[in-house]
Amino acid sequence: MNQQQIRRVVDELLADLPPASLTSEDVRSLTLARDVVPMTVLQAASDLLRASGIVVDRFGDGGVIADVKRLRHLLGQLAAVELFDGDLAAARAWLERPAPALGGVAPITMLTAEPGFTATIDLIGRLKHGVFI
Template identity: 40%
Template sequence: MESHARVFRIPVFSGVADAEIAPGGGATVFLRLGLPTDRAGLVAESRRGFPVTVIERLAEVLGRPQQTLLRIAKIAPSTLTRRRRSADGRLLPEESDRVYRIAAAFGDAVDLFEGDVAAASGWLGEPAKALGGTAPIEHLDTEAGATQVHDLIGRLEHGVYS
């Protein structure tokens, strides 16, 4: 079986917002998960299906139980076990998309807290008045909820009281 080495590059701001994730803590999150940091690479990897190890790594960097991430990503523990035992060890594209939603929000939170992973993780788990008193991480189970979290992060970055 031929092995293909993956090359990950740390993005350098090029002024092309659609091509790369802005440099900073958010891009580092994707590197720590073993995922590409450029948008085209992330799309391709999501379509192929993320390796199941992304779930374990994300739980570790978030400091949350894997069961919490599985619940939010709507992946049954038995499904993860099957994916882990499969020949390619990958999630389905739909599952990868849901995991990406969590990782992207975490990356944005890390950027909001200027690279402080612990503060970003803590913020995701704390009730937010702007989200009806529920924690941002609990909103990441739907695309609409994830949009609310990203909007809140954007408002906070710009100093809008929320």
């Protein structure tokens, strides 16, 4: 995706974020997302994240995340958009559809909690690499 596509997708995704809930959780979810969402997409999105109250230190070593739940929600959606080659509508449809690999639960409902986020990112990674579930 180019910068303009990234900005459009992130703007739309940020508009749909649930209310903020500050937490002091680990940065592990960011490390997981790096394997699925290209670093260029994450870097391009970081300014938009800051503008939305999600504080991120350019996703570098020692990243500072002020709102892990909102970040997980956004990163999960970005990973799905990347899986569908930038097609936001297809990504949203997939996120809202119950996934057998997630116990019949829709991926979008699992993104804010760490175990659900991990399972969703793992599933996206497997699908991206052609492992069908």
